[in-house]
Amino acid sequence: MKTKIFGYSSEGLPIPSYQFGGSENQVLILGGVHGDEIEGVIGAHALLDHFQKQFNYNLKITIVPQFNLDGVIRCQRVNANKIDLNRNLPTKDWSPEIAKERYNPGPSACSESENQALVSWLDENKPKFVLSLHSWKPMLNVNGNCHEEAEVIRHHTSYIIEESIGYPTPGCLGTYAALERDMPTLTYEFERGMRSDQIIKVHIPAILESLKKTEAKA
Numbered sequence: 001m002k003t004k005i006f007g008y009s010s011e012g013l014p015i016p017s018y019q020f021g022g023s024e025n026q027v028l029i030l031g032g033v034h035g036d037e038i039e040g041v042i043g044a045h046a047l048l049d050h051f052q053k054q055f056n057y058n059l060k061i062t063i064v065p066q067f068n069l070d071g072v073i074r075c076q077r078v079n080a081n082k083i084d085l086n087r088n089l090p091t092k093d094w095s096p097e098i099a100k101e102r103y104n105p106g107p108s109a110c111s112e113s114e115n116q117a118l119v120s121w122l123d124e125n126k127p128k129f130v131l132s133l134h135s136w137k138p139m140l141n142v143n144g145n146c147h148e149e150a151e152v153i154r155h156h157t158s159y160i161i162e163e164s165i166g167y168p169t170p171g172c173l174g175t176y177a178a179l180e181r182d183m184p185t186l187t188y189e190f191e192r193g194m195r196s197d198q199i200i201k202v203h204i205p206a207i208l209e210s211l212k213k214t215e216a217k218a
Contacts (some may be wrong), residue, residue, distance in 0.1 A: 001019065001020055001051070001052060002019040002020075002057075003016060003017070003018055004016070004018075004019060004060075005017070005123075006067075006073050006118075006121065007068040007113060007116065008113050008117065008168070009068075009070045009113065009116075009138050010070055010081045010083075010112060010113055010114065011070050011080045013069050015064075015066065015114065017063065017064045017068050018048055018051075018062070018063045018065075019060065019062045019063075020057075020060070020061045021055060021057055021058070021059045021060045021061055022061075022065075023058050023059050023197065023218070025058065025059050025060065025128050025215070025218035026059070026060050026061075026125045026126065026132070027059050027062070027127055027128060027131070028060065028062050028122070028125070028127060029047060029062070029064070029130075029131045029172075030067045030068050030131070030134075031043060031044025031045070031046070031063075031064065031065045031066060031067065031095045032044070032054035032064075032065060032066040032069070032132070033057075033067050033134065033173070034070055034071065034077045034086065034130055035070070035072040035073070035074060035076050035079070036071070036075050036077045037077070037135040037192070038075070039066055039135035039191075039192065039199060040132075040133030040188075040190060041066055041072060041133075042043075042137055043133045043201075043207070044063055044066075045204075046061050046067060046196075046199060046200045046204045047204060047207065051063070057211055057212075057215050058215050058218070059211065059215055061189050061211075062121075067118070067155045068095060068114060069114075069212060071085075074153075074213035076198050078104060079114060081106070081112065081165040082101075083112050084102060084106075085112060086169070086171070086172045086173055087104070087116055087169070087171040087172065088105055088106045088109065088110060088111060088115050089109065089110060089113050089172065089173060089176040090110040090171075091175045091176045091180060092173070092180060093108070093170040093175065093181070094109040094171040099168075103135050103171065110125075114140055114189035118173075122176075122177055122181070122183060125170065126181075126183065127177075127212075128169070128184070128217070129153050129175065129183075129184050129186070129198065129211075129214040130178070130183055130185040131185075131186050131207070132173055132185065132186070132187045132192065133188050134190070135188060135190040137191065138158075138159045138160070138189060138190070139152060139165070139189040140159050140160065140162070140187075140189070141163070141165045141186070142161060142163055142186055143163070143175065143176075143177075143179055143184070143185045143186075143187070143206045144176035144178030144185055145179075145184045146181065146184035146185065146214075148210075148213040148217070149184075149186055149211070150210070151215045152206065152212075153186075153188070153203075153206040153209075155204035155217050156205060156209065157202060157205075159189075165187070167188075170217075173185055173187070176186055179197065188203075190203065
């Protein structure tokens with residue numbers, strides 16, 4: 001395992017990342033994009049724990065368990081600047097319009113230091129698969145060529161697979177990475193309020209199995 005600073009939060013805190021494997025086939029796993037969706041943070045840390053004990057993929061997997069570190073610390077969706085990081089990426093459909101306060105896209109596209117680090121990492125590494133762990137209602141939101149990974153997870157969890165989350169999401173990761181740059185992105189919406197033991201028992205094995213599909217396609 002290699003530990004690196006992925007970037008810095010809006011308040012200047014280092015955002016740690018953890019890298020496993022030496023393959024050229026890159027995978028990025030994000031938790032805590034929304035700081036109040038603690039289930040995604042738990043899932044990312046559980047994967048980190050598993051990989052520290054056992055890693056047998058022909059992949060290079062980078063995990064960022066608390067991407068929105070300031071938001072996680074405050075247990076709030078937005079970052080310290082009160083910007084929704086999943087509406088702030090420089091997509092073609094980015095808009096300064098604030099639909100609701102919790103979806104504040106920021107003063108300009110990619111204004112936030114967290115997303116500047118993310119964009120830089122994506123441009124440099126061009127991952128074969130991006131897994132973003134959130135929580136809302138049970139759903140696997142697929143963007144790009146990651147239906148095989150989603151089908152494996154659906155088999156384990158019975159979560160529905162959708163190509164749209166059901167409402168407009170300008171400036172989101174799925175659009176930026178998958179639809180505009182061909183980096184398949186799965187937004188994994190854990191059921192909000194799910195206990196950590198259920199995440200570890202049911203969802204971590206599902207994710208581990210799904211990564212074998214990414215490995216096979218690479």
